[in-house]
Amino acid sequence: MAARDQFDTLAPEFAVHINGSPLPNEAVADIVSIDVLDDVDAMSMFAITVPGWDSANMQVKWMDADLFREGNPVEIELGYRDNLKPVLSGEITGLEPDFPEARPPTLTVRGYDRRHRLMRERKTLSFTNLKDSDIAGKLAASAGLRPQVVDTKVTLPYVLQHNQTDLEFLLGRAQRIDYEVVVEDRSLLFRPRKIKDTAALTLRRDIELLEFRPRMTTMGQVQELNVRGWNPSDKKEIVGRAVAGNESTLMGGHVSGPSNVKKLFSHTASTKVTDPVHSQAEADQMAKQKFREIALGYIKAQGVCIGDPKLRPGTVVKIEGIGKRFSGLYYVCSTEHRFSRKKGYRTAFSAQRNAT
Incomplete structure (x- = not known):
């Protein structure tokens, strides 16, 4: 484990605070699993599962407790012994009791980060x-x-x-x-979006990185994108343009998706006219955004690593040990942090890259 000396990965731990106070010891001991799904373009969600039956008193457990009332604020930390970091702060929005046949009941406490208030x-x-x-x-x-x-x-x-x-x-x-x-x-x-940032952490194959499945495709890549609008005051067309080479970064690669299709195939271009445009500055801004979004879809990847609370959507991760073309920086789009008593702590993630 010398390669992972920042963590004692044999001792995964968690901490949950509800209403600003740590979970009581009885609840901590009852935790079956904790899931935190985090996404840069959607509400983040948590699920805490506990037993739903008190066999000593022959009655349901936790389902009527004030501890898990809707609206209660929740903070979740994950990590390893003496090294826990926050992964989500949100509010309880629902409870899901499960009474299966021939197995003890369970209770899943669900909630979202505070983006749910905007929904x-x-x-x-x-x-x-x-x-x-x-x-x-x-x-x-x-x-x-x-x-x-x-x-x-x-x-x-x-x-x-x-x-x-x-x-x-x-x-x-x-x-x-x-x-x-x-x-x-x-x-x-x-x-x-912080795709120009340096990597928040490095994941190496067969050390931190347990599974990784990148998929590169030139389909959908374009060497030029135009955003067109109309200025009613001077009755002139507004055209914003972005071309291969306008990528803000190559994320540790050498050839971007747009540059690759420009070299390999005939002229490829796209025009966006679905959204209203009021000025040249807005058209230029939109053209660059859409072009960078398309370029970022050049490589899409799914991975699983030893649990790491620093792996968060909106950050950049460095992947090593998978060859020259696919090693490098990836923009993390979503993560699932999962702690369970049986399997410990793992993090699944999706990521994108605009170059090889």
Whole structure:
């Protein structure tokens, strides 16, 4: 285990706080499993499973306890002996008792991070002369979250939220400009995707990395993308353009997906006209975002590693030991942290890369 000296991986541990207090010892001893599903483009979810039957008193257990009431705030930490890190802060939203035949009952406590507060109501609202970052700040505050937004710089004359939840609307606005909508504890972060960052951790084949399945395809890759709109004030077309070479980073590779199809195949291009565009700056921003999104889909991968709480969506991980073409940096899209008494702590993840 010398290669993993930062962790004692033979001693996985967890900590759960509910209503700001640690779980009572009886509940800690009863934990069967903990699952935390984290996604950069959706609400993160947790599931805590405990026994549902007290055989000594011949009655249900935990199902009526105030400890697991809906709305209770929950903080979950995972890791190893003397090295636990937070993986989710959220609220209980539901309970799932299970009474199977010929087996003892169980109770699964489910909940989400506080992005669920942005999913409670469909709205129709209009915003005038605001930036997307300003809109994100307003919606965060209305949900009782602290806004932490990165300036999007482009002021928009008119934006309509049409019969959408706040989260659907914000995710749509974020995807137009290569941003993320993330909630950490009680703060909402509206920020650029961090695919240019250095790796948060390194996973090596047969050491930390237990399974890895990348899939590279040139299908869907384009060497040029245009976003077209119309300026009614001067009656002129607006065209935003992005081409191979506009990728912000090659993520440790040498040839991007768009550059590869440019070299290998005949001219490939795409035009996006489904979304309204109000200015040249907005068209340029959208063209670069969509182009980078397409490029990032060049390699899609699924993996499983020894549990590591630092592996989070929105971060970059370095994969080593799988050859020159597929080793390198990957942008993590989603993770599933799972602790169980039988199997210990494992992390499954999905990731993407734009070059080989």
